[in-house]
Amino acid sequence: MKKKLFGLFVASILSVTGCAAVHVTKTSMGFHEPTIPDKVEIRMTLPGRGFVELATVASSNWHLGQTAKMHNSMRAKCAPLGANAVVITASGVVGEGLSARMWTAGMAIRYTE
Amino acid sequence: MLRRVFVLRTRFQFIATGILTGFSSSMWSMCRPAVTKLMYLRLIGFAILASSALGLSSCADKAFRYYSDTQYPAKEREEVEILWSKPDKPFTVIADFQARRISIFETRRGAAKYMQSKAAEIGADAVIVGAYGGWRARSDKWASEDSHATSFDRYTGTAIRYRSNVP
Numbered sequence: 538m539k540k541k542l543f544g545l546f547v548a549s550i551l552s553v554t555g556c557a558a559v560h561v562t563k564t565s566m567g568f569h570e571p572t573i574p575d576k577v578e579i580r581m582t583l584p585g586r587g588f589v590e591l592a593t594v595a596s597s598n599w600h601l602g603q604t605a606k607m608h609n610s611m612r613a614k615c616a617p618l619g620a621n622a623v624v625i626t627a628s629g630v631v632g633e634g635l636s637a638r639m640w641t642a643g644m645a646i647r648y649t650e
Numbered sequence: 651m652l653r654r655v656f657v658l659r660t661r662f663q664f665i666a667t668g669i670l671t672g673f674s675s676s677m678w679s680m681c682r683p684a685v686t687k688l689m690y691l692r693l694i695g696f697a698i699l700a701s702s703a704l705g706l707s708s709c710a711d712k713a714f715r716y717y718s719d720t721q722y723p724a725k726e727r728e729e730v731e732i733l734w735s736k737p738d739k740p741f742t743v744i745a746d747f748q749a750r751r752i753s754i755f756e757t758r759r760g761a762a763k764y765m766q767s768k769a770a771e772i773g774a775d776a777v778i779v780g781a782y783g784g785w786r787a788r789s790d791k792w793a794s795e796d797s798h799a800t801s802f803d804r805y806t807g808t809a810i811r812y813r814s815n816v817p
Contacts, residue, residue, distance in 0.1 A: 560803050561783035566717065567743040568778045568808040570736060574793040596786070603788060610786040612793040617782055 557598040557607070559614040561645070565591045569619025569647055577612040578622035587649040591618050597640035601630065607641055620645035710751045714768065718744040722773025722811065730769045731776035732762045740813040745772055747807040758802070765807030774809035781805050 569591065594615055599607040611623045628641040722744070731737075747768050749761070762779045769777035783803030790797055 555789070556785040556787055556798065558803070559783050559786050562804065563746070563748050563780075563782070563806050566715070566746060568736060568780065568806075574796075577793065592782070594783075600788065606788060606790070609790065609793040613786065613790075613796045614783050616793075617780065 557596060557610055559610050560595045560597075561592050561614055561618065562594075563592045563618070564644075565589060565647075571617045572619055572621060572647075574609075574612045574616040577616050577620055579608045579611065580622050580624045583624060584622065584646070584648070588621070588646040589649055591615075591620055591645040591647055593642070594623060594645050595640065595642040597631075597638065599639040601637050601639060604639065607639060611641070611643070611645075615645040618645055619647055621648045622646050710749065712747075712749040714745060714747045716745045716772065718742070718811075725770045725773055727763075727767045727770045730766050730774055732766050733776050733778045734780075736778065737776065737810075737812075741776075741810040742813060743808055744774060744811055745769070745809040747777075747809065748804060750804045758800075758805075761802075761805035765805065769807060769809040772809060773811075775811045776809075778808040778810065779805065780808075 592615070594611055596607050596610045596614075599610075608623075615623050623643050623645050625641055625643040627643070628639065631638050631640060747765055749764065758779075758781055761781065762777075765777045765779050781802040781804070784801035785798035787797040
């Protein structure tokens with residue numbers, strides 16, 4: 538019984554630590570049709586053409602070196618909002634050594650022209 | 651050793667039952683010989699359930715915005731359509747709702763009903779429901795691949811009135 542409980546505990550810990558989290562907070566008005574995740578751009582600068590801001594987005598709990606996967610997480614979770622791009626406004630690292638985790642935050646935008 | 655394992659298992663089961671059933675009387679009659687201990691374990695289960703419910707509900711992030719200059723009469727919840735994409739008919743957005751942790755047993759369907767009831771309060775014809783954010787597996791490689799596509803961090807509802815109904 539104890540072994541089973543311990544196994545369950547370990548499994549639940551692994552299931553949580555194997556995941557990152559993406560938080561999306563809508564800031565725009567109304568509803569936009571979803572876009573294709575693979576086509577969502579990741580930008581560090583504002584685009585030269587017109588756009589509307591859709592939401593703030595933050596992705597956290599990523600291992601160091603998983604920057605590209607972290608970007609993909611934002612693409613995947615912002616496409617249902619109808620985003621064409623995510624503009625990254627801040628990033629950082631929490632913790633040290635093996636427990637160090639990356640986070641990033643930005644805004645999901647949709648082009649108007 | 652076996653006896654200890656049995657006792658541990660029984661305690662675990664009763665706490666779990668307490669969580670699930672609160673003070674339901676069926677378990678009570680089944681285990682009358684250990685009434686005092688059982689009652690104690692049930693109380694623990696109920697306390698866990700109550701505190702988690704209170705804890706989660708106090709953290710709920712619900713925020714609404716109303717855009718229309720006109721106030722529409724409230725409707726019955728069932729009169730409001732639940733949509734998951736834009737309707738074909740022309741419409742006007744009258745409000746936006748968003749929430750996370752609507753209830754401790756949050757589901758897409760439950761969230762849709764919640765948005766439907768909020769939309770009914772302001773007299774909307776329909777509410778377009780969206781579910782966003784959530785977990786992301788570190789093993790997912792493709793942007794379009796999402797092992798946790800059914801996990802959501804936030805629900806939104808866009809309350810609309812069809813143009814034919816807007817004065």
